[in-house]
Amino acid sequence: MTCGYPALFLFCGAPTSPIIASPDMKSAIRISSALPVECQTEAQMKDKIRKIVADHARLGVEFERVEHSTNLYRAGMTSFSSVALMIALENEFDLEFPDGMLSRNVFESIDSIADAIERLQQVQS
Amino acid sequence: MSIPQRWLDVQEFTASESFQRALDIAAQHTEDVDRRGRFPSEAVDALRAAGALGWGVPCEYGGAGAKIDDLSEATFELARRCSATGMIFAMHQIQIASIVRHLANSLWFKDYLRRAVREQRLIASATSEVGVGGDMRKSIAALETLPGSSNDRVQFEKKASTISYGAYADDLLTTLRCSPGADSGDQVLVLTNLADTQIKPLGEWDTLGMRGTCSPGFGVQATCLAEQVLPAPFAVIAAETMVPFSHILWAHVWLGIASDAFGRAQHFVRGQARQNPGNTPPSALRLSELSVRMAGFRALLQTALKEYVNLTEGEGRTTLSTVGYAVRINNLKIAASEAAVEVCQNALRVCGFLGYSNSGPYSVGRQLRDAYSAALMIANDRLLATNAALLLVYREGK
Numbered sequence: 001m002t003c004g005y006p007a008l009f010l011f012c013g014a015p016t017s018p019i020i021a022s023p024d025m026k027s028a029i030r031i032s033s034a035l036p037v038e039c040q041t042e043a044q045m046k047d048k049i050r051k052i053v054a055d056h057a058r059l060g061v062e063f064e065r066v067e068h069s070t071n072l073y074r075a076g077m078t079s080f081s082s083v084a085l086m087i088a089l090e091n092e093f094d095l096e097f098p099d100g101m102l103s104r105n106v107f108e109s110i111d112s113i114a115d116a117i118e119r120l121q122q123v124q125s
Numbered sequence: 126m127s128i129p130q131r132w133l134d135v136q137e138f139t140a141s142e143s144f145q146r147a148l149d150i151a152a153q154h155t156e157d158v159d160r161r162g163r164f165p166s167e168a169v170d171a172l173r174a175a176g177a178l179g180w181g182v183p184c185e186y187g188g189a190g191a192k193i194d195d196l197s198e199a200t201f202e203l204a205r206r207c208s209a210t211g212m213i214f215a216m217h218q219i220q221i222a223s224i225v226r227h228l229a230n231s232l233w234f235k236d237y238l239r240r241a242v243r244e245q246r247l248i249a250s251a252t253s254e255v256g257v258g259g260d261m262r263k264s265i266a267a268l269e270t271l272p273g274s275s276n277d278r279v280q281f282e283k284k285a286s287t288i289s290y291g292a293y294a295d296d297l298l299t300t301l302r303c304s305p306g307a308d309s310g311d312q313v314l315v316l317t318n319l320a321d322t323q324i325k326p327l328g329e330w331d332t333l334g335m336r337g338t339c340s341p342g343f344g345v346q347a348t349c350l351a352e353q354v355l356p357a358p359f360a361v362i363a364a365e366t367m368v369p370f371s372h373i374l375w376a377h378v379w380l381g382i383a384s385d386a387f388g389r390a391q392h393f394v395r396g397q398a399r400q401n402p403g404n405t406p407p408s409a410l411r412l413s414e415l416s417v418r419m420a421g422f423r424a425l426l427q428t429a430l431k432e433y434v435n436l437t438e439g440e441g442r443t444t445l446s447t448v449g450y451a452v453r454i455n456n457l458k459i460a461a462s463e464a465a466v467e468v469c470q471n472a473l474r475v476c477g478f479l480g481y482s483n484s485g486p487y488s489v490g491r492q493l494r495d496a497y498s499a500a501l502m503i504a505n506d507r508l509l510a511t512n513a514a515l516l517l518v519y520r521e522g523k
Contacts, residue, residue, distance in 0.1 A: 028513075060308040060309065061308065073310060074311040074357040074421055075311075075359070076311075078262070079511060079515070080511070080514050081515070083514045083517055083518055086518045090518075096520075097395070097451050097518065100447070100449075101450070102448035102518055102519055103444075103448070104364065104446035105443065105446065
């Protein structure tokens with residue numbers, strides 16, 4: 001994962017994945033503001049997601065029992081709390097989930113969220 | 126009773142003599158059904174005679190393999206004659222689709238579908254529950270393993286706040302938490318034969334409209350085979366089938382009710398025009414406004430139907446679980462339920478006191494009373510609140 005391109009480079013060329021149809025200026029600027037964020041290992045990213053899930057997903061079970069593969073919806077996350085989670089993830093990782101990614105299977109576990117964020121970061125970097 | 130092995134297309138079904146007879150019978154009894162708040166047994170029997178209850182079952186299980194557009198058409202035609210019959214047909218087909226589209230490889234359910242067609246079984250649903258505040262996606266009651274049954278038998282007890290035609294159905298689909306320790310949103314769907322299910326009405330069904338659906342609350346208690354639990358989680362069944370099927374078919378019931386009211390208003394205006402040839406009666410202007418509203422109403426449904434048909438086959442099916450689709454299908458329900466009331470209200474203004482009368486060819490009181498139920502079946506306020514939250518992350522704004 002590489003970080004640190006100046007914002008200008010983001011306007012060069014087409015996105016490498018169909019996930020984002022057209023990265024607009026706003027998302028480019030947002031990403032440039034994310035430059036201080038250090039590159040993370042997968043484990044660090046999942047820990048960070050885990051903390052955000054703990055704060056926002058309002059699960060009905062004890063959080064200690066939640067593993068990376070636990071289905072968060074089955075653990076009590078509602079569509080309302082999933083929206084709060086999505087917004088918190090966007091803030092913490094400084095990105096925007098495109099509409100096509102706002103799907104139940106993307107947010108169903110810490111693993112699937114990490115996978116989605118990684119894909120987005122690859123496209124946006 | 127002979128049931129056709131396979132309908133070639135929707136026209137063959139809706140134009141069939143036996144379905145036309147069901148439509149006539151529905152129309153013939155609609156006023157009595159409404160006045161007495163009774164189940165439209167004549168029309169439902171006629172639908173059985175036409176084989177219509179098995180229509181949504183795939184041909185391989187003996188059904189007609191009808192898709193949602195065929196079912197919408199039939200629902201609309203029925204609801205124009207008798208809203209209760211239209212709603213009962215719609216709800217039954219929603220239950221059939223929930224089974225057909227999520228049975229995976231369950232032999233029990235495949236066998237059940239064959240039986241459902243052969244015996245023209247009517248399925249009701251107990252997705253509501255006292256104490257969950259109208260949220261279908263939450264359950265209090267849970268499925269338990271029957272003690273000493275080595276996990277092959279299960280039992281449950283549930284207080285459903287409403288079960289439409291619960292006292293007249295053959296089988297019941299019930300939402301439950303998947304186990305006593307499960308979260309309220311971790312649900313499954315269980316099919317039980319009502320002959321083996323204890324159900325006790327919890328109250329009366331004496332309502333403003335939709336009186337013939339006979340939908341009081343019921344206490345439900347049953348023991349059944351573990352195989353009678355649909356293999357897919359209810360979350361998936363709801364997102365991919367039950368919610369879109371419900372909103373699309375219900376919307377066709379409401380379009381049917383509105384069309385009936387519009388047709389009465391149109392007859393009224395024609396009658397006025399005939400009394401005074403050469404002059405366009407003042408009520409004609411309001412009727413023309415109403416026809417604009419009806420055109421929008423129909424277009425709304427056609428768009429939703431087309432999108433669902435496109436998405437529902439193959440890979441598009443996962444799109445049904447996205448925030449964007451949830452927003453759009455909720456919008457359909459809200460818009461259609463409001464359009465139905467608006468059309469009936471304006472038809473009343475066109476017809477005046479002849480419309481206000483409880484009888485006669487221009488009476489639209491029943492249609493208006495029925496239409497008022499639309500905003501309450503899954504409360505519009507709940508859907509608006511859901512969309513308000515979803516729109517915080519969904520940006521496209523389609």
